[in-house]
Amino acid sequence: MNKIRVRFAPSPTGPLHIGGVRTALFNWLFARKYGGDFILRIEDTDSARFVPGAEDYIIESLKWCGIDFDEGPGLGGPHAPYRQSERKEIYFKFAEQLVNDGFAYYAFDKPEELDALRKQYEAEGKTFIYNHELRYKLRTSLALAPEESERLKKETNDWVVRFMIPANETVTINDMVRGEVSVNTSVLDDKVLWKKIDELPTYHLANIVDDRLMEITHVIRGEEWLPSLPLHVLLYRAFGWEAERPQFAHLSLLLRPDGKGKLSKRDGDRLGFPVFPLKWTSAEGELTRAYREDGYFPEAFVNILALLGWNPGIDQEIFTKDELTQLFDLDRVVKSGARFNPDKAKWFNQQYMKIRNNEELAQLFMPELVERGISASAEYVAKVCGLIKERATFVSDFWSLSSYFFVAPESYDEKAVKKFVDENTGEQMKALAEILQEVSPFTAELSEQAVHEWINVSQFKIGRVMNAFRLCIVGASMGPSMFEITATIGQEETLKRIDAAVEKIMIGDK
Numbered sequence: 001m002n003k004i005r006v007r008f009a010p011s012p013t014g015p016l017h018i019g020g021v022r023t024a025l026f027n028w029l030f031a032r033k034y035g036g037d038f039i040l041r042i043e044d045t046d047s048a049r050f051v052p053g054a055e056d057y058i059i060e061s062l063k064w065c066g067i068d069f070d071e072g073p074g075l076g077g078p079h080a081p082y083r084q085s086e087r088k089e090i091y092f093k094f095a096e097q098l099v100n101d102g103f104a105y106y107a108f109d110k111p112e113e114l115d116a117l118r119k120q121y122e123a124e125g126k127t128f129i130y131n132h133e134l135r136y137k138l139r140t141s142l143a144l145a146p147e148e149s150e151r152l153k154k155e156t157n158d159w160v161v162r163f164m165i166p167a168n169e170t171v172t173i174n175d176m177v178r179g180e181v182s183v184n185t186s187v188l189d190d191k192v193l194w195k196k197i198d199e200l201p202t203y204h205l206a207n208i209v210d211d212r213l214m215e216i217t218h219v220i221r222g223e224e225w226l227p228s229l230p231l232h233v234l235l236y237r238a239f240g241w242e243a244e245r246p247q248f249a250h251l252s253l254l255l256r257p258d259g260k261g262k263l264s265k266r267d268g269d270r271l272g273f274p275v276f277p278l279k280w281t282s283a284e285g286e287l288t289r290a291y292r293e294d295g296y297f298p299e300a301f302v303n304i305l306a307l308l309g310w311n312p313g314i315d316q317e318i319f320t321k322d323e324l325t326q327l328f329d330l331d332r333v334v335k336s337g338a339r340f341n342p343d344k345a346k347w348f349n350q351q352y353m354k355i356r357n358n359e360e361l362a363q364l365f366m367p368e369l370v371e372r373g374i375s376a377s378a379e380y381v382a383k384v385c386g387l388i389k390e391r392a393t394f395v396s397d398f399w400s401l402s403s404y405f406f407v408a409p410e411s412y413d414e415k416a417v418k419k420f421v422d423e424n425t426g427e428q429m430k431a432l433a434e435i436l437q438e439v440s441p442f443t444a445e446l447s448e449q450a451v452h453e454w455i456n457v458s459q460f461k462i463g464r465v466m467n468a469f470r471l472c473i474v475g476a477s478m479g480p481s482m483f484e485i486t487a488t489i490g491q492e493e494t495l496k497r498i499d500a501a502v503e504k505i506m507i508g509d510k
Contacts, residue, residue: 004036005217008062008069009043009207012054015280015288016061018340019222019254019263022305026251027220028067029306029328039214040072042083043207045200051283055083061277064298066321071214079214084206091201094209094239095161095194099141103238104193106141108152108159113139130189132167153196161194163204163235171230176218176249176330183230191231204228208235211246220249220330249330252309255337263340273342277301295394296345300352304345309338318351350393361385364395372399374406383488387480401478405488408497409475412505416477420467426506428465429472431458433498442491444483451483472501 008024010016031038040062042055055073062069071077081087098104114130121128136142140162141149152159165188172182193205201209211219229248236245254263257271265288268275274289281287291301303319311334312319312327319327353361362382369376388401435454439447451469455462470482473494479485486494 002215002217004031004034005039005215006031006036006220007039007041007211007214007216009041009210009221010058011043011046011049011203012051012058013046013049014051014054014282015276015278016054016058017265018275018277018291018305021061021065021067021277022254022308023220023222023251024062024067025065025302025305026310026328026330026333028069029325030218030220030330031070032325033328036217037070038068039077039079039216040069040075040082041210041214042073043203044083044085045088045203045206047085047198047200057278057280064277064292065302066298067302084210085200087206087210088200090213091205091209092194092199095201095205098163098193098238099161101238102164104161104163105135106149106153106159107135107162107190107192108139108144108149108156110158129187130162131165131186132190135162135164135190157196159196160192162190163193163231163238165190165231165234171233173229173233173248175226175229176247177252177333178226178250178335181226181229185230185234188230204231204235208232208239212236212239212241212244215244216246218249219246220251223250223253226250249333251333252335253337254308255339257340257342259337259339262337271342273345295396296349297352297356300345300349303352304348308340309334318348346393353389353392353394356389358382358386358389361389361395361398365398368399369406376406380488387484387488391480404474404479405485408493408500409473411475412471412501413476416467416471417505420464420471421506425468426502428460429468429498429502429506432465432469433495436486436491436494436498439491442487442494444481444487447486448481448483468506469498471505472498 006027008020008027010020010024028038030036040059042058044050044055059073069075071079072082076082095104099106118128130138139152144152165185167185169185170182171185172180175181191204192202194201210216229250233245236242255261256263256267263275265275268289274291274294276288276290277292279287279290279293292298299321302321302324303317306319306324306328307317310328311332313332314327359378359382362378362385365381365385366378369381384402384405385398387405388398391401392398432451432454435450436442436447439450452462455465466482467477470477470479473482473485473489489497
């Protein structure tokens with residue numbers, strides 16, 4: 001068996017949708033599992049839709065996801081260049097070869113002529129298909145005298161090369177995801193392969209030629225390309241490359257959360273979640289939300305995408321990339337559309353938050369603390385992160401979950417005050433402060449032991465005392481273990497906060 005070689009071949013027409021990232025990921029996993037090569041090829045032959053910066057965005061997105069390529073722009077490789085616009089001189093000879101071998105022809109129709117003919121068909125209730133019935137009736141090299149065709153080729157620059165779709169033939173191919181796929185050529189039109197006006201190929205010709213020249217063994221791409229499969233199979237046959245034709249696998253669509261239709265940017269905007277990996281600013285200045293900027297970890301993002309349309313066959317949901325690589329195979333890719341669940345995406349990030357190294361989280365949290373004018377050691381911040389990370393979904397949640405570790409409360413939750421403060425609370429908190437003042441060393445374990453013994457001996461209600469205690473230290477009914485909090489902020493700060501709370505909310509109450 002030849003070495004497996006797959007490619008991800010996006011067009012730089014804007015930001016990369018998460019569906020495209022998933023396609024890249026599945027190609028990458030397949031290549032890595034079987035020791036193959038993963039190639040990045042930029043298909044930028046559609047000059048009208050080219051968007052500056054889109055290629056850099058694609059590469060940066062893959063880099064953020066940890067999807068490295070073995071050959072591609074900026075990296076090179078044995079089949080360079082990897083931008084189709086830099087390979088433009090390659091394609092015409094292949095288009096000309098198809099004409100010479102009787103599989104393609106020159107078409108000199110002008111756009112306005114075809115528009116008029118299309119409208120005529122519509123008026124007569126017919127479907128316009130540029131196919132075997134029309135190619136001999138229109139201005140093509142099949143209908144014109146050879147001399148006239150040569151003259152038009154030399155004197156005009158709006159002619160094209162069209163592929164000659166055979167009439168009424170059933171094209172059958174085995175798709176690695178969908179099984180046997182059969183299409184009758186009567187529904188296909190003679191696709192344009194090459195355009196004189198910009199001397200560039202269309203997607204179909206460039207795609208097939210480059211896959212052949214780059215020795216691609218498997219084409220793993222989105223379901224939207226399934227209608228192009230018969231044409232591509234016919235092109236391989238016309239070139240005499242059937243023996244080298246890659247195997248095809250068409251991935252299911254990513255669907256909206258309600259399962260109704262393909263997931264789009266508008267769905268993300270409407271429902272409040274990102275559909276792009278990185279932020280993107282359009283030419284009009286519109287900024288799109290993105291997973292990186294929303295605070296998702298790249299590992300979580302990759303894990304989310306891997307399970308959209310692929311079933312690992314086990315109950316496990318959290319996977320390292322090594323585990324994904326070992327388990328991945330195309331026979332477990334499902335045919336049906338994969339419904340995107342934004343709440344599940346957040347859940348994945350929570351799981352990765354829990355297992356994230358505290359020191360790494362501290363580095364992510366520190367810039368916000370600096371911005372707020374708070375000075376704290378990396379060791380202290382890491383300890384705080386370890387205490388609150390299980391309650392967080394994103395690093396952006398950290399301040400609201402942990403502000404009391406850095407600054408004493410200036411106000412106290414009114415509902416908690418009404419619920420847990422009565423005429424006895426002030427004296428109880430003063431007594432609690434005296435107990436805590438004697439604890440040495442001031443650890444969570446010794447503090448908890450001393451306080452619980454005091455509560456038992458005093459026959460106080462533990463819930464009421466501890467909630468009032470939390471109110472003093474935190475200012476609200478939230479946070480991890482009280483004794484972990486007090487051990488972290490220290491004995492002196494703990495006592496100061498109790499005194500302040502007694503002074504502000506507990507003297508003279510009820």
